[in-house]
Amino acid sequence: MAAEMIRERRIRGVANSHDLLSRFMAAAGDDAVDDKYLRDIVVSFLLAGRDTVSSALTTLFMLLSKNPEVASAMRAESPGNEETPLTFEQLKGLHYTNAVLFENMRLFPPVQFDSKFCAGDDVLPDGTYVSCGARVMYHPYAMGRMPSIWGADHHAFRPERWLTGPGNSFVPVNAYKYPVFQAGLRVCFGKELAITEIKTVAVAVVRAFDVEVVDRNGSGICAPKFVSGLTPSISGEFPVRIRSVRNQM
Numbered sequence: 001m002a003a004e005m006i007r008e009r010r011i012r013g014v015a016n017s018h019d020l021l022s023r024f025m026a027a028a029g030d031d032a033v034d035d036k037y038l039r040d041i042v043v044s045f046l047l048a049g050r051d052t053v054s055s056a057l058t059t060l061f062m063l064l065s066k067n068p069e070v071a072s073a074m075r076a077e078s079p080g081n082e083e084t085p086l087t088f089e090q091l092k093g094l095h096y097t098n099a100v101l102f103e104n105m106r107l108f109p110p111v112q113f114d115s116k117f118c119a120g121d122d123v124l125p126d127g128t129y130v131s132c133g134a135r136v137m138y139h140p141y142a143m144g145r146m147p148s149i150w151g152a153d154h155h156a157f158r159p160e161r162w163l164t165g166p167g168n169s170f171v172p173v174n175a176y177k178y179p180v181f182q183a184g185l186r187v188c189f190g191k192e193l194a195i196t197e198i199k200t201v202a203v204a205v206v207r208a209f210d211v212e213v214v215d216r217n218g219s220g221i222c223a224p225k226f227v228s229g230l231t232p233s234i235s236g237e238f239p240v241r242i243r244s245v246r247n248q249m
């Protein structure tokens with residue numbers, strides 16, 4: 001599929017196309033960019049951008065089902081109704097919704113753990129010696145649930161913990177405290193895109209529907225099994241009941 005996408009652009013030309021692959025090809029200009037390099041770009045963007053966003057949305061709706069008052073607050077914050085799509089600026093102004101997204105990914109980070117290999121002998125800030133070639137892991141899932149980082153209510157889904165700015169506005173924390181998108185030079189390249197995607201889908205669905213996680217027979221709330229992995233997922237089924245908000249008014 002990647003090869004076909006590249007071939008098609010080589011034939012069509014990329015100067016007037018604004019998709020990401022065309023931009024990579026155009027930016028390379030006269031420098032020869034081989035197809036293998038471009039194929040790796042396509043694959044890494046698909047891998048990095050697809051399962052992560054869908055994992056975040058899955059756990060978000062799981063949490064909203066357990067916390068319907070949070071879904072109501074998101075609905076109340078969003079201007080207009082489901083007929084009027086939000087602009088990018090309006091989306092950015094949704095502080096409570098932003099807090100819900102970040103709180104969801106604190107408890108269920110789409111990349112649960114990650115590792116790096118030392119390029120040379122080094123000493124970490126806490127004094128730990130690491131030798132060249134050693135593997136060092138960081139674990140956003142564990143860090144998101146540590147009382148020493150998040151306090152006594154670390155286990156609670158509480159979006160308000162992010163609303164510490166003037167007028168209860170959203171305030172991000174240090175990326176090394178919340179390494180859900182990693183931190184430093186190799187921070188996630190698609191972070192802002194991911195947040196915009198998740199917010200767009202979450203707001204569009206919440207404005208129009210109540211999403212309730214149910215058991216197989218459609219009655220009572222069940223607890224979907226969260227399966228850890230590089231990008232975590234839900235094992236087996238994830239049955240939900242969808243109710244139009246408009247019909248309930």
Ligand code: HEM
Nearest residue numbers: 048049052053056110111114180181182186188189190194
């Ligand atoms: C909620 C969604 C996402 C999360 C939690 C996430 C998380 C991460 C993390 C932890 C890394 C560091 C991986 C490593 O260095 O080993 C990373 C890297 C990366 N992400 Fe994301 N990501 C998300 C969505 C996206 C999207 C939508 C895109 C693009 C379409 C994207 C593109 C990338 C790329 C290109 C890198 C490599 C950056 C580099 O090494 O310089 N990500 N992401």
